[in-house]
Amino acid sequence: MEETLFIRLEDIARGLGFADFGAARMEPLEEPARRLDSYLEEGRNAGMDYMGRNVDKRKDPSLLLESAGSVLCFVVPYGKARKGTPVASFALGKDYHKVMKDRLYTFLSQASPLMEAASGAAVRARVFVDSAPVMDRAWAVESGLGFYGCNNFFISQAVGIRCLIGIILCNVDFSLLDCPQLRLKKQAVPKDCGRCGSCISHCPTGALKAPYTLDAGRCISYHTVENKTLYEPGDRPVDFAGYIFGCEECMRACPWDKETDPWPELVCNKEYIESLSAADWKAMSSEEFEKHFAGTSLTRAGLLKIKNNC
Ligand code: SF4
Ligand code: SF4
Numbered sequence: 428m429e430e431t432l433f434i435r436l437e438d439i440a441r442g443l444g445f446a447d448f449g450a451a452r453m454e455p456l457e458e459p460a461r462r463l464d465s466y467l468e469e470g471r472n473a474g475m476d477y478m479g480r481n482v483d484k485r486k487d488p489s490l491l492l493e494s495a496g497s498v499l500c501f502v503v504p505y506g507k508a509r510k511g512t513p514v515a516s517f518a519l520g521k522d523y524h525k526v527m528k529d530r531l532y533t534f535l536s537q538a539s540p541l542m543e544a545a546s547g548a549a550v551r552a553r554v555f556v557d558s559a560p561v562m563d564r565a566w567a568v569e570s571g572l573g574f575y576g577c578n579n580f581f582i583s584q585a586v587g588i589r590c591l592i593g594i595i596l597c598n599v600d601f602s603l604l605d606c607p608q609l610r611l612k613k614q615a616v617p618k619d620c621g622r623c624g625s626c627i628s629h630c631p632t633g634a635l636k637a638p639y640t641l642d643a644g645r646c647i648s649y650h651t652v653e654n655k656t657l658y659e660p661g662d663r664p665v666d667f668a669g670y671i672f673g674c675e676e677c678m679r680a681c682p683w684d685k686e687t688d689p690w691p692e693l694v695c696n697k698e699y700i701e702s703l704s705a706a707d708w709k710a711m712s713s714e715e716f717e718k719h720f721a722g723t724s725l726t727r728a729g730l731l732k733i734k735n736n737c
Contacts (some may be wrong), residue, residue, distance in 0.1 A: 431606035431608065432541060432542070432545045433450060433604045434603055434606070435541055436538050439534060439538050439541075440501055441524075443534055443617065444690060445530070445601060446502050446503060446585050447502040447572050447583060448499070448500070448588070449487065449570030449571040449572040449583040449635060450497055450604040450605075451497070451500065451566060451569040451601070452498075452569045452601035453488060453495045453497055453498055453601065453604075453725070454489075456562065456565050456569060457638050458670070460485075469491065471642045471643055473642075473643035473649055473654070473723050474637065474643075479594070484499060484561075485560040485561065488561055488563075488566075489564055490550070492551065492598065493560070494598045494669075495598055496601050496602045496708055497596075497598075498570065499597060500563075500566050500570035500572055500593070500594055501534075501592070501593035501594075502573075502590045503527060503591045503593065503689075503693075504583075504587070504687035505589050505590070505687065505689050505693050505694075506689040507686070507687060508675075510516055512700065512701050513669060513671035513672070514725070515673025515692065516589060516651075517591070519693065519696055519725040520689075520692050520696055520723065521693065521695060523591050523724065524557060524659070526692045527583045527591060528558075528593075531554045531556070531593050534595070535550070537551075546687045547602045548550075548602055550599065551598045552595050552597035552598070552600065553595070553596045553597055554594070555593070555594040555596070556594070557592070557594070557701075561594050561596075563581075563592040564581040567581050568581070571609060571612045572584060572616070573590075574619055574620075575619070575639065576626065576628060577619075577624065577638035577639060578627075578630075578641065578681070579635075579639060580607070584658045584701065585679075587683040587684060587685035587687070588678050588681050588684050590687075595618060612647070620638070625680040625681060626681055626685075627677075629676050629677060632645045632647060632666070634646035645664075645665050647665065648673045648674045650664060651670050651671065652727060653727075657732065657735045667736065672733060673735055696723065699719060708734060709734055709737050713730060716730040
């Protein structure tokens with residue numbers, strides 16, 4: 428089969444350790460935009476006001492990069508904490524935003540000469556990892572890498588539900604990337620969860636009452652990571668006893684919760700985190716927290732909030 432630009436870029440992505448690579452034409456995505464409108468209208472974003480900002484850019488990423496033509500999309504698996512660990516698995520290592528961005532910039536430096544040779548124009552690009560108004564899950568679906576789970580997670584055909592998404596918006600004309608290999612890849616992806624529903628029946632708080640309708644105001648992950656309020660005992664809006672940073676019940680119940688082969692940086696604190704009891708977290712000093720968790724996702728909540736969650 429002819430070696431297309433897509434195949435050559437995919438080889439670079441895999442050589443850098445990305446588990447999967449896809450591409451899509453840059454254009455507004457109607458169905459994800461409709462879901463975003465419902466989510467905001469129904470107030471399911473709870474206190475995450477940032478979700479309601481830059482909605483125009485979320486819906487149309489060409490507003491983020493003039494003359495953008497393509498979306499390149501990358502998938503990386505993260506580790507899996509031992510069952511019963513009160514910290515979410517995505518926080519077992521270094522902050523994935525930085526780790527992934529570094530490799531995406533390396534990808535760009537290696538791929539740009541190929542893209543420039545194909546397009547005849549200098550490459551202009553922006554890199555995003557869960558850090559800007561980009562609907563990354565929608566683009567991962569559009570790029571042929573997987574599908575939306577009923578629990579609102581993106582499910583990767585290659586590595587399952589425990590995955591992170593990296594996005595590069597670039598000015599390369601999508602027609603240079605479209606090829607039989609990419610079209611076959613997109614055809615092979617399941618469209619949805621079928622008749623499963625396991626995540627809905629396993630959610631301990633009723634945050635997931637129906638497919639695709641996560642209510643952040645009832646979600647343990649929201650209350651232990653994003654919600655900065657410190658609660659008095661008994662005042663918690665939902666019962667999250669036993670969860671210190673995040674909740675994975677709707678992932679662990681999923682048949683797409685596969686064993687993964689994460690990058691070492693993303694699991695470098697796994698053994699230490701698994702060894703800590705709630706009492707250890709309660710007794711942790713700022714110095715210890717800084718020593719072990721500077722530059723990790725746990726700083727998003729901070730030690731004070733983590734102790735309050737215990
Ligand atoms: S993270 Fe936990 S609380 Fe939130 S929807 Fe999933 S199972 Fe429910
Ligand atoms: S548990 Fe079942 S319904 Fe829920 S996301 Fe996984 S496959 Fe979909």
